[in-house]
Amino acid sequence: MTAQRLVVIGGDAAGMSAASRARRLRKPGELEITAFERGRYSSYSACGIPYWAGGEVDGPGALIARTPEEHRERGIDLRTRTEVTELDVDGGRVLARDLETGTERWHGYDHLVIATGARPVRPSLPGIDARGVHGVQTLDDGQALIDGLERAPGRRAVIVGAGYIGVEMAEALVRRGYAVTVVERAAQPMSTLDPDMGALVRDAMCGMGIEVVTGAAVIEVRTGAGGEVTAVVTDAAEYPADVVVLGLGVRPETALARAAGLPVGESGGLLTDLAMRVRGHGNIWAGGDCVEVLDLVSGRTRHIALGTHANKHGQVIGSNVGGGYATFPGVVGTAVSKVCDLEIGRTGLLEEQATAAGLRFVSATTESTSRAGYYPGARPMTVKMLAERRTGRLLGVQIVGGEGAAKRVDVAAVALTARMTVEQLTALDLGYAPPFSPVWDPVLMAARRAAAAVAADAGG
């Protein structure tokens, strides 16, 4: 028997998890595994870059879960600095270019895994390529940022975009002693929250001394005589800057796949079946930041770039390619973050998303504390909960508050998966002891309020 050939495009979480899982299930004589990675690193935590930038984490080494050498020792032929430039689906082969030597070669595959990730949004504005303007998508980006901060320490930083990366980078630069301004086009920071919850984040950030400018579109990056950034200009004002960080989100990196005719959704992310096989293609798999995933609450596919999903996709793909069986049933939209000592969690649908999905809902917001009110360290938290009208089904939860706030959304994530009603939530047997929770956990308190809102709505 000749060995089957597995080719993986992309050496980060999804691709290398798939390769590693398949390798554990199939010996080299049964399955040859070749992986191509454009960069120099493999299996790293891009989510860790803000903490590296903030000096809390040593990088880049600590952020690398497994080096290319370690993968090779485990029987995976991982080729870094090698970019796949063409995909020939009919021929079952990819064209790979060695970025050091420039040589190109076709590689045939029996199974292909596309794990090309995402690329950061980088608007084409005057001055956007000035020295001192940084993205934070790859370890090389992170290294460039840190080198820049250390080579020419400045005083003023402007962050463009107030999403997860934006607020995390705001914290990092505050830690480095910068005066930080965050510029966001929307009315509130954190567009992954409803505006009323985003306003809480804004207030807290202002309390930390971070300047938050919202409703402002960046139109230009101003540069000095040496080509270095000097200011960020919006349609309303100008903000001096020694360093600029772009946190405008990411888009699926699927140019290669789209050129080969593979199916993509509205976001440009690849569409797969539940086993993570590209729709309509029996031997092409895709996972990680380059795919759309099924949102179990709205019933639609969405693009969500998150390392934890990428790892799960990789496990599923590797199991299936390795002769096992696994599926990725979908997500409920859980995300957690923090900016200094403010925690932010969300799962399920925002009001706007629920409306777009054709759902009608009631919402309830409650104030509570992370521990019994009398216990030292109890921190305030605000919980907002959405429930479907008539059925009372839980649709989403957003939490903003002190330590202990963010991960509380996990309870709601499980409840969303199980399609529970908010009335059912009120009876959940959640852990209680004074150091951990008030006698009514904040999530249960919100559920009681939401259940009352459902009942009042049904009565009206």
Next chain:
Amino acid sequence: MTAQRLVVIGGDAAGMSAASRARRLRKPGELEITAFERGRYSSYSACGIPYWAGGEVDGPGALIARTPEEHRERGIDLRTRTEVTELDVDGGRVLARDLETGTERWHGYDHLVIATGARPVRPSLPGIDARGVHGVQTLDDGQALIDGLERAPGRRAVIVGAGYIGVEMAEALVRRGYAVTVVERAAQPMSTLDPDMGALVRDAMCGMGIEVVTGAAVIEVRTGAGGEVTAVVTDAAEYPADVVVLGLGVRPETALARAAGLPVGESGGLLTDLAMRVRGHGNIWAGGDCVEVLDLVSGRTRHIALGTHANKHGQVIGSNVGGGYATFPGVVGTAVSKVCDLEIGRTGLLEEQATAAGLRFVSATTESTSRAGYYPGARPMTVKMLAERRTGRLLGVQIVGGEGAAKRVDVAAVALTARMTVEQLTALDLGYAPPFSPVWDPVLMAARRAAAAVAADAGG
């Protein structure tokens, strides 16, 4: 229309929650509410006593959610220092004795709520009533303990029993500078955990300088010339003590109800229907530490004394008495605790409980961290998961570890309620960011291991 008469026996969480909820739903002209409480306090957090004893919380005021006066202002005729000594079910009346004056009077009811709580186990040993031997069930107990500690500060404390109260009191006395010995009859501390997980707690406690003596039965409390405690004697050794705290658990306080012929379960706790009505009695309700609750995992009723359940029972009873509708569907056995910086969480069934319920299971234990391994403050945690053979249904989770460990059982509590399989758990969309979790949350990692064990077991 004459007002209906609601009588409540017991002025703590369950009783006063029921009274308060009913009062919100029904005006005084529709429902007269009279509550009898043996002690001086109402609506207090007994769970907070160890933290008061440890000096972390000011007591007793901070532990009182609502004083008798506040209840009276809200239209509840709460009579403290008044004990109900007889229940006449056929006559629909209770005999209440004023403990100050000794006068007794019958009070008729249309609805009766029994919320008599639990009493601590106090073995009849020589010397058990010595000065310096304390229980920690009521605020008066707490005050007596603290007065004793402050009046005659000592050096050596012995805690009898290594359950929740025992380990929490061990921490409190360590904080007060005592050399602490915990004496436990079982082979490991925390019999609410499997012995292998209890051993982790033991190791951690020893690392904190707490002496943990297991497999030892106390046979005597030795006293000095002045009637004060001097030592605790077990079947094997003698431990000098200036103060002794009893943490041997509690039993339902149902003598009154049993004398009236109301139905109780194996533990002596009252049996109710899902609306918290005493079985077979249309107008008698019971909740809190004096009832048995349905364990949704084992299908049996159990006695679990926990303030959060008592509050839920009170809400349900008050809604129903007040003309609304609510049920308490049951528990899954969630509990969280800590001793110094070690957190302990559990939900569902232990191995022994699963076997007793007729279930066969596989188990898996994993080591992980509370945050991304590279993120500052990441703490180790051990997760043990039980899954039913063949079906793979989650049966229980136990977690022992650093900060962030205990409340992670909440995810499993929801999954148990939804009767999820461990395979379904592996795909849960739990919050991920480096300050909050490794890329595979510890619960997901345990689920993967458990799912593999289920599969291996089915194959074998």
